[in-house]
Amino acid sequence: MNATEAKTPRPVMGLYDKPMWESINAKAMRLQRCRTCRTWLYPPGPACPRCLSCELEWAPVSGRGRVVSWVVFHRQYLPAYPPPYNAISVRLEEGPCMISNLEGAMPDEESIGRAVRLVYATMPDGMVLPRFVLDGT
């Protein structure tokens, strides 16, 4: 089986994840934000970790962030991901850290700290994934 036939691994859908993945499919990613203290939440959850408020709203993210670190997988773990492929950790402008992939170029020694911009990648099986490109590209 090659990557074009393999199904992209499905997201683990907890109780709070559905609105986020719907917004990703609509190519306008939203995350939860606390109405009381404005803290952003990610992954989605039931309460604000800062003030414990349950008054959360779904708000669009800016799509801006910075590369925290990166890794290149050289082993095949998942059918949709033949090696080599990269994964990056991104600190979103809003605060949370997420794992994603860098598109357009493989990360290198200069990547950590670089500004990145959110893009929506459509996988061979049609699934939409939030990924990143280096800002200015």
Add this chain to the structure above:
Amino acid sequence: MSDGRQLKDRIAIVGVGNTRYGNFPDTDDYGLGAHAFRSAIEDCGLAKDRIDGLLTCRVPYYARMGEILGLNPRWTAAMPAHGRMSGMAIIEAAAALDAGLCDYAALIYANIGRSRRVNYGGDESPGIWDPWGFTSPGAAHALMFQRHRALFGTSTRQLAEVSVAFRHHACLNPDAVMKQPITIDDHEAARPITEPLRLLDFCLINDGAVCIIMTTKERAKDLKKRPVMISGIGAREAYGTASIPNFDLNFWYDQMRDVGTQVYGMAGVAPADVDAFMCYDNFSPTVLFSLEGLGFCGQGEAGSFVEGGALKVGGRLPTNTDGGHLSNSYMQGWALNVEAVRQIRGECGARQVKDAEVVQYAGATPCCRSIIYTPG
């Protein structure tokens, strides 16, 4: 803040036991656990029926373990199959003994990951980052090491010192799984798994079991061997990025600093007093992070600290003298605590650290822990 100082030198490890390590499809968790328990009981000379506390880790069902061993304790605890649990379990048992909840505690860890072909990562362990292909616990350590490299200039040849020193120790340990010496060049030439980490940065997966028997200082006097005292403990969790398993943006530095303040303060020693260091090593980078957080060197300096075989017996800080998870056995911290006891007893043969009196266990994980052992 209150701390654990009231526990200083009140609780002892009096018996240790382990199985052989390898691939044992003909037994199971309970069979291995029973073997380790029998050997720990023989080690301390205690009558089996005196055991009135049971802690199991990675054992499917604590009550079945009790049934198999013929134990009906008055204190039971069960811990999940996470490596970080070993230090936590020993500290919990110490607190239970000190509180009088039991008189003699048996702590049993068993692992059948090799013979049952457990895979870490991929379809068998779905995680929230799978849509991006990010899986396997080693990937988080690769992320951290990459960042350490970028911030502090740490090289993979420096990281190799960790794997090379532990393999050297495994070659001196009759129980160890890996017996072929390796060099820094071997480490550099090994298959990349999650770049910048290579095969020799990853722990083993093997079957085996470990048992530790603990009691109070007073009761320890009547047993076969000289007790090994718990002289210091330290603890701090890092749950802020728990959704990225085994990942911390700052290498658990702040947590390990806190742990160091607690453990050294309670034991009344400093890093320079540590004769041998037993460091949780699911992946080699966490050894560097532990050394920095505990203050063996400054942050960013662990790469140069470990150069020149510093972690070998005879070096400035003999570390994981049994070979650790990288080369002895994947007993998730349990075998490292057993090795600490054996070093203090002087039972380590070719890998014995001369006059080892202060031996420290530490694990930099989302639940950071450290224990300092001294002779009773």
